[in-house]
Amino acid sequence: MLALTSHSFALLSPLVPSTSHRSPSPIPTSTRTSSARASMERSRPHFPFLPPAHRALMFNLLATVDDRLDSALLPCAVPPDVLSFQNPQGSAHGSVHIRSGSQSSPVDFVLQSWLHCKTPSGSEINIATLFAFLNSSTDAPHFLFELIQGSPTSLVLLIDLLPRKDLVLHPDYLDEFYQSTNLDGPRRELEQLPQISPYRSSSLFIRSVLSPTAIAITVDCGKEGPANAIEDIIAGQICSAAEKIVGIWLEKCAGAGERVVGDGEKEGLEGRDVLIKRNAVEIDLAANLPRMFVPDVAERVVGELRKAFGV
Amino acid sequence: MLALTSHSFALLSPLVPSTSHRSPSPIPTSTRTSSARASMERSRPHFPFLPPAHRALMFNLLATVDDRLDSALLPCAVPPDVLSFQNPQGSAHGSVHIRSGSQSSPVDFVLQSWLHCKTPSGSEINIATLFAFLNSSTDAPHFLFELIQGSPTSLVLLIDLLPRKDLVLHPDYLDEFYQSTNLDGPRRELEQLPQISPYRSSSLFIRSVLSPTAIAITVDCGKEGPANAIEDIIAGQICSAAEKIVGIWLEKCAGAGERVVGDGEKEGLEGRDVLIKRNAVEIDLAANLPRMFVPDVAERVVGELRKAFGV
Numbered sequence: 170m171l172a173l174t175s176h177s178f179a180l181l182s183p184l185v186p187s188t189s190h191r192s193p194s195p196i197p198t199s200t201r202t203s204s205a206r207a208s209m210e211r212s213r214p215h216f217p218f219l220p221p222a223h224r225a226l227m228f229n230l231l232a233t234v235d236d237r238l239d240s241a242l243l244p245c246a247v248p249p250d251v252l253s254f255q256n257p258q259g260s261a262h263g264s265v266h267i268r269s270g271s272q273s274s275p276v277d278f279v280l281q282s283w284l285h286c287k288t289p290s291g292s293e294i295n296i297a298t299l300f301a302f303l304n305s306s307t308d309a310p311h312f313l314f315e316l317i318q319g320s321p322t323s324l325v326l327l328i329d330l331l332p333r334k335d336l337v338l339h340p341d342y343l344d345e346f347y348q349s350t351n352l353d354g355p356r357r358e359l360e361q362l363p364q365i366s367p368y369r370s371s372s373l374f375i376r377s378v379l380s381p382t383a384i385a386i387t388v389d390c391g392k393e394g395p396a397n398a399i400e401d402i403i404a405g406q407i408c409s410a411a412e413k414i415v416g417i418w419l420e421k422c423a424g425a426g427e428r429v430v431g432d433g434e435k436e437g438l439e440g441r442d443v444l445i446k447r448n449a450v451e452i453d454l455a456a457n458l459p460r461m462f463v464p465d466v467a468e469r470v471v472g473e474l475r476k477a478f479g480v
Numbered sequence: 481m482l483a484l485t486s487h488s489f490a491l492l493s494p495l496v497p498s499t500s501h502r503s504p505s506p507i508p509t510s511t512r513t514s515s516a517r518a519s520m521e522r523s524r525p526h527f528p529f530l531p532p533a534h535r536a537l538m539f540n541l542l543a544t545v546d547d548r549l550d551s552a553l554l555p556c557a558v559p560p561d562v563l564s565f566q567n568p569q570g571s572a573h574g575s576v577h578i579r580s581g582s583q584s585s586p587v588d589f590v591l592q593s594w595l596h597c598k599t600p601s602g603s604e605i606n607i608a609t610l611f612a613f614l615n616s617s618t619d620a621p622h623f624l625f626e627l628i629q630g631s632p633t634s635l636v637l638l639i640d641l642l643p644r645k646d647l648v649l650h651p652d653y654l655d656e657f658y659q660s661t662n663l664d665g666p667r668r669e670l671e672q673l674p675q676i677s678p679y680r681s682s683s684l685f686i687r688s689v690l691s692p693t694a695i696a697i698t699v700d701c702g703k704e705g706p707a708n709a710i711e712d713i714i715a716g717q718i719c720s721a722a723e724k725i726v727g728i729w730l731e732k733c734a735g736a737g738e739r740v741v742g743d744g745e746k747e748g749l750e751g752r753d754v755l756i757k758r759n760a761v762e763i764d765l766a767a768n769l770p771r772m773f774v775p776d777v778a779e780r781v782v783g784e785l786r787k788a789f790g791v
Contacts, residue, residue: 334646335645335646335649335752336684336685336688337685337688337689337752337755337756338646338751338752338755340685340755343684343685343688347684348684353684367678373647373654373658373659373664373692373693374647374648374651374654376692377647377648377654377692378648381684381687381688382684440649441646441648441649444648444649444651445648
């Protein structure tokens with residue numbers, strides 16, 4: 170949901186003609202393996218417009234988070250017209266799903282969203298986001314995943330554990346969450362692919378929010394390559410990197426009580442988090458959503474996000 | 481002097497046969513334009529082993545800094561055997577020149593260094609560094625320039641204004657020094673060259689120290705290209721980027737009294753700076769210099785740096 174990719178639209182490569190419209194396809198059978206996943210299929214909105222590999226990746230990622238955190242999260246309280254919304258022309262569709270953490274949990278909220286829009290030229294933009302924020306009972310990093318597909322052959326990908334502290338002042342924190350977990354490994358592997366180049370947000374604030382091991386890349390398979398080259402990279406290397414990183418986050422960050430945070434420190438963490446959340450809402454969403462949806466839809470969605478973010 | 485490029489040696493591309501040994505060439509006449517430059521020629525050690533474009537770039541950069549800061553700097557107090565040193569075999573040469581800031585100046589010190597070594601296989605490594613650190617009377621960024629040429633056709637380049645604060649917590653600081661100065665422009669221009677790819681230090685601490693507009697690149701002209709391709713890039717695009725960035729630093733950062741720092745804040749700035757300086761000395765220099773020079777030479781040089789850095 171553009172959570173941290175300010176100006177995502179402006180930065181997408183000039184839109185090329187879209188592939189022919191895909192029929193909504195069923196959830197991949199490989200994702201239907203556990204009771205949490207089965208329950209997720211009932212409770213979460215399916216997003217029929219997302220390309221299949223994109224959709225399977227998101228579904229698996231969400232299932233992994235739900236499998237581990239389900240009991241720490243409250244049911245989604247987002248109203249149906251935010252769980253699923255569209256513009257009057259039917260050319261833009263979106264879905265925002267938010268589960269807040271229960272009182273004893275270190276999780277602030279888990280937000281998932283999908284946006285799909287067809288531009289007047291017929292091309293498609295698909296954006297999928299998973300953003301898991303922790304509260305100030307811990308100083309462990311937040312989790313961010315965002316995949317922005319702006320053409321059938323190119324996309325921008327962000328995966329990161331967002332630091333909660335100045336890493337120069339806290340080398341022990343850097344070591345615990347980034348060095349000893351080998352978080353740089355998945356980034357290095359992805360960047361070895363010839364289709365991949367670094368992506369830099371035009372917002373310096375967003376670059377500052379990211380960690381030194383952030384995956385922030387553009388994948389460009391070119392118009393001449395095999396038609397499904399980008400789907401193969403999503404289903405292969407991107408899926409593998411995302412699973413490793415969300416696994417590290419669930420293991421090292423989202424478990425309660427690992428790191429004790431004093432009352433004085435809580436205030437500092439909350440202040441820093443508010444700056445990140447406010448940036449995501451004010452600059453990204455409030456600026457971009459009205460371009461895709463009519464103002465009252467955009468306001469409704471932004472309103473729900475403000476509520477969840479507490480800003 | 482490897483100030484911020486931990487593991488520089490390990491990261492250099494496997495060494496390729498060096499070009500034939502160049503005769504020491506005179507300082508380029510284009511650099512002999514002001515009295516500060518003329519005085520510099522007398523006071524600073526010339527480094528005859530640096531390739532000509534590399535050397536002219538460093539000389540111009542130092543002249544620009546000296547032109548503006550000369551009166552704010554004390555004379556160099558480094559002993560002659562640190563101003564110029566070598567290993568017993570004569571295959572490695574080095575020079576460290578440090579001028580501390582005068583009492584009323586916001587400059588802590590300006591360090592310039594050159595290292596040259598010829599490996600047993602006959603290839604050459606040349607490292608040139610300019611590191612200008614400010615004291616805690618200001619919170620403006622430090623300046624870093626480092627060029628590491630590990631083969632006749634490839635090099636690693638770092639140019640940055642190092643932030644003194646957590647940029648997420650201080651968006652006004654980010655705006656003042658990085659956004660409104662368009663510091664990202666020179667980086668973008670350089671990265672458009674086909675020979676250039678991003679460079680990532682293997683040290684996550686060093687990546688954390690750099691700003692979101694840091695130039696951190698590898699230039700690789702390939703063994704098949706024109707013999708002087710890399711010299712042309714140094715003399716052209718790299719020189720242009722370095723001049724723009726040092727100009728911004730001199731204009732916005734190195735002038736005294738622009739930003740008032742309270743006593744409470746001074747301590748925080750000093751603590752953060754010490755972590756950066758200690759990392760540069762302990763991890764980079766103390767680990768790498770003994771590989772090039774005999775222990776007593778390395779210890780002497782590191783000792784002078786510790787004195788200048790106050791760590």
